[in-house]
Amino acid sequence: MDLSQLPIVFSKDQPDLQSPRSQTDAVGAGDGTPSDPASLTNPLTMEHTPFVVTDNMSKNYYKGLPSSPRLVASTHPSPAEPPSDLAASSVLKEIRVLRDHPLISVWDNGLAVGISLDLNMIGVNWTSLEALTIAKVGEESSGPATVWIGVESGALSYEEGSNVAHSILKYIVDQWHIPDCRVEIRESRVMRQTGNNLPNPVTSKSPTMELTPFVVIDDISESYYKGLPSNPCLIATTHPSTIDPPSGGQMEDQWGWEDRWWPDSGHSAVLKEIRALGDHSLASVWDKGLATSICEGLNTMHVNWTSLDALTIAKVGDESSGLATVWIGVEFGALSYEEGSNVAHRILQGIIGQWHIEDCRVEIRESRVMRQIGNKFLNLVHFNHATFTIRSPYTATLGSPISTKDRLWDEGTGGFYFSAGGNDSNIYLVTARHVVLPLGQDDNEEYEQPDDNKLRVVIHGTTSFDENLAAFDREIKEKEFVIKDIQDRIRLMKDKNDFVWVEARILEEKNLQMAKTELEQLNLLLKDIATHWEGAENRVFGELVWAPPIIPSTEPGRYTLDLAVIKIDPGMLDAENFLGNTVNLGKKYTPLELAQKVHLHSSSSPSFKIPGNRLVKLEDQVPEDALFNPPMRDADSKPCFIVFKNGGKTGMTFGKANNVSSFTRTCLAGQYRESKEWPVIATNQESGAFSAKGDSGSCVADIFGRVAGILTSGSGATESADVTYVTPISFIMQVLTKRFPQAHLSPTLVVPAGEGTSAT
Template structure:
């Protein structure tokens, strides 16, 4: 038995499990003699394979209490473990059965090599040793358990596809309505993605705390996800799911009406044989075929949503991992803290459906209408260009000094235009809207549990009288961006006499990142998807 636990190195970690479907990273082993040879340190390709445990003595006690004891031990040590197996791992081509292995999977970044080594030896000596099993080892690797029958975010489609806009809320673009699985009637909006950096390869989504932990429904204590405390988050609460299906039905009926109208016109031309009428009939027949294709696309997606996404358990896309308490502030340089972090389930994302912090502008407005909403003075620097695919990629963040020193000038008002800061968002309730940020803070006063709180936030108003409200109830948590394609903050509250806001309040991204980096020191706004090799397996 090792007196001084062996500690894995980066070199060994990356190469040790070569040959396994997902090539996971080794975190710890209690049997380092298997990596003494240079070949296991990356100097040559030594491939390994997983084999059944067979009739090893471990098999006789595994399901009679040993496995349960290991699980309890991991929980007592507060290890964020993901899987536990008893099997054999051997070198490819090795005729020997290999060494029996108690194989523990942990979440990415959950344990350092030193911590892993300590956990592995405590399991081997403190638990397995009590069952008098000696000829086995404990190994820990990073692992995810994926829901094989679960849904992924839908792939994006071409702008001209009939479902381009209506599928948006089921994609990984920003602005989807979200809710918690246990409170489907309370809805908000997903904000922006970030990567934690370092050894943590997860993708996280930021929203407002009160979206997932409603005011007055919790103790406003810091929320930390534990194995005994898991809060799942879903795409679409009950109301928005039903509204989305109703929107499908409206589009389908409109499409059917268009097809019927074309058919009537074709019938009226059936006896017309001169060149002009023949050409017109051919054109109408092509149009009808195109409309029928689009109707089929709508019907297929509508059926898929109704069949595979209806149950709330099928709409789970992540779980809440951290939410600091809501903290009011009126201090200079600080804002009210209303923040929650959701870890995206790895199975939801892949290289086809994830484009980072991207906003789908949809088809509600054509390029000219979108440009007119960004009504800037000619002296302002070039800013908003409508992409042909309507997908706006957000990069970087709005600097704090821009909040009070607007970087552009408005075309309204006097000849020179006044200072302004045009922003936009995609909200779960109101969709794509544009607004104008005020260059002084907004202060609100709200009563919670009999106590009045005074809050300072960054205000956004309508760009003009015709533009309509920037937000409404259900948009909380939305990512607000500026027209230079930078993340500006998240929407946290609003004020008005109805559910539509006169003034929308935003927590600036500069303040959010100050808070996030205390919990995630290397957090950044350019999330990169890391898809482990062999992701199609049930536990990788």
């Protein structure tokens, strides 16, 4: 809708924003009761032109906020610095929680919904809606109450934005009798906070050939590899003469079958076994480029392959060595029999043929690369160990970056663990659905696939894995510099023999030995990561088992439903590496800084203590009635609710929960939908953003050591969020217990005698 075409003329009876209320609002003014709650106003009609933002003011008005969004409109422009020299004189601003204001009592009782309906009726492409205060950094006053509206970039001109802002303000004043507030509009988008650093892949194409090769059928597929340990299903073979056909089969002469067996004939399929390739011409070129060429060919054909081997497969008891076989494993359901035949012949004729290897075959089977005695989550180490922080993503503590194996460029964060209880011994991890099923890539229906088709989930996508390796390099170089620096100091003390210098040299030699030990610890872990975790298949830790559709909601007690459940693979967890829902605080903050973040006021004595090992065990959950009733006080003796999270992108951050709901408006399945959110803002201007893209799915906890919810999105003009949105744990558990009736947040491992670990 073109807002410039709306008949907007401003009336003379605009409320005086400097006075408590307009003279026309004498009845019920300020009581927060709408005179007509169902009445939603059109854009304000006044004779006087409202204040209109300029470009300079737009760019500088929100200086200091994490994403520095652009101001579109304000009904109360007095906080802005003079436009004459905004670039030089704009003040820093910060977001604060709204306290002790009439807005709070009516926000979730109809006002917020009314504003969203009004915006929809006007035709505004809005993205978020908050009630908070925005004040100058260092200013003691709390700042005016602000209804903060986010709109898509370019959705409104300054003039249109001003008209909309005044329309909303008039609705607030006239219908809800809240005069002492302002309305501001900024450009901001709601981000599902997954990393998305690579372009979408090309849509998979079915391989085609001019000549139709032999195509496997179900009976052959199921029996062909009988005798092998996993009895995989055959998808394709380029040498069907090794298949035992039915006697008198129509294709006997065409394919040269020698044996006379068919599943329906009453005979037994022959047993097969795998043998080493041995002395074959394939062996001489396999590691000299042929294997790499086959991998590239499979990738070019968009084949979701899992393994590539060169070996022989022969009949049990057959004295001959068997036919040399290029054996390709593909994911379950990745190729039909027809597609598999085309792929196999392309590999044989187009790639292997160029290497002049004739006496071999290509076979494709369904196969998954499985972790056996290999990777599991790394064990935790003591706080003073050099790898305490950098190994954290590979441990079972909360906050590891995650992705799906087939979309490594979309990254989010693992949330919290739960056990299903009863006879289910598995341990599950909750994250946001859009982390593992990106918006636009699925039909937003309930996800529940058969075992063979479940999505595999990995620690680290491509970007976060590379960033982790880069962090290793930085720490190693820094440690090498420290060693050199200490060695230089020791050399300078070499000829100093008095007591003070001797004592100093002894201390430096101890420091040198410690630095060398730490360097060795870093190098050993880096070698382990590079050797055993580099391939995405080596970072698989579980599979997606269930994800309800994303459902926005503004109903009481409901919030954005955006969750997915991942089952942790057997063998990933053991008694040494799993401590339940535990957060590693890391070394980002000193003990004093941590204390200042959680103990803001002498009257607040939360049960949360800063453990010496920096591992915080989360127990219990935040009840819904605590979300908007802050349980503690800040340094100014005002009610507040401090929360924290360990995100895959921004790591450990602390924030302050707002005491009124926010609302978001996002496009889902081609339609704009509104939803209520639990908002979290930065604790102050210096603390930085609470979250950024890549943090979706993170577990948010309060400083009483309770699970508060999972992070689902944030609003801002850049990848840093000015306001972060969280789905409360109370709502999540309502949904989870419908699927897992005995689900609980205190999973522990039990090791029965002679068996592996299980959950209770």
